[in-house]
Amino acid sequence: MNELKKYIESLLDITEQEWQYFSSLLMKRVFPKKMTFLKEGQVESYISFIEKGKVRLFIPKEEEEKEITFGFCFQGEFVSAYDSFLRQSPSRYNLETLADTTLWSISYNDLQEVYKNTAVGSTMGRFIAEKLFLLKSKREQSLLNDSSEQRYLNVFKDRPNLFEQVPLKYIASYIGVTPQALSRIRKRIS
Amino acid sequence: MNELKKYIESLLDITEQEWQYFSSLLMKRVFPKKMTFLKEGQVESYISFIEKGKVRLFIPKEEEEKEITFGFCFQGEFVSAYDSFLRQSPSRYNLETLADTTLWSISYNDLQEVYKNTAVGSTMGRFIAEKLFLLKSKREQSLLNDSSEQRYLNVFKDRPNLFEQVPLKYIASYIGVTPQALSRIRKRIS
DNA sequence: CGCCGAGTTGAACTGAATCAAGAAACGTGG
């Protein structure tokens, strides 16, 4: 939980009192590797900070190879089916652990209270939304503008350690191509 | 300006005093049709509410046909190169009017003051960021998941009046295909 | 009336998907 405190302090000024209040609302959740802890159709109840582990976000399909992985979250980051969370409507995708994972989660209702009761809460909520917007915005432009080869190079530049942490087949669909196509892109480049 | 007030009131409770403060910071900007009022490389200084008119967001290219249009904003909506605005870093795209347009704009520095000085401001900032996140998130999933034909149908469902308001060639690149391909998609469907 | 931008249509080309098979890496139990 200390990691989370440091993370928040790096974003904004928070008093000890505010932290006490906020942290009292956190719930620890522990999942084993390869566990789907949010399924398509369910409503996301939490925003979670990853104390340990890693999580994959993907749109499920009949056949496992056709799943579309569109995000990864690691230790020291937040994870949520955030669009489902914001609208409190069913999620269109799954959250799955890629390793044994420990989360600190705050529920939707509790977070609304934090927004209402503390100035710092509202600011934090804005920061989270802004940060996620920037991520998605960059991605939209990359998907519309860049070739798949360029997108591969982008990932390589932006998240070089991703390649040690997850199988290529997930990165392939993150880039928007099949594993076969990714394999050929890598061959072409190297 | 009254439109904007109504719009904000529909989102959250704002006192007359808060509105007075906020609206005193707004700046009216009027542009003719076909005017690029933010160029690639410039830093976006404003978030603007469109009182009248329409705006296209696009990544410019050497040849005009290769431009990538990735957004449209109309009367009663906000417009901004929001990623450039948030980071106060150079924009990678242009904002261009598609008709004579009137904006009410608030500057970055003034908005930071509003965030600091009023609770309602901070909440409004969060709402804007959340709303834009939802938009981009949906789009990411559409670009990764759907065929171009499906994306066309999505636009048709989500924004049916778009087709009356902008030329097809802009919608084509919004969907992520050439105007020729869009023409064939439309033929195939009807 | 003639011009110009928007949209359509055709033909050739291209990058990526698909189908299929084999090689390499990985982890689990003996």
Added chain:
DNA sequence: CCACGTTTCTTGATTCAGTTCAACTCGGCG
């Protein structure tokens, strides 16, 4: 620590959607 099965990655052949280039139609608007 090795043997085995499973998963991941690679490679080849074929197919397909969409791009590109080019020509043509249509509907304003000067």
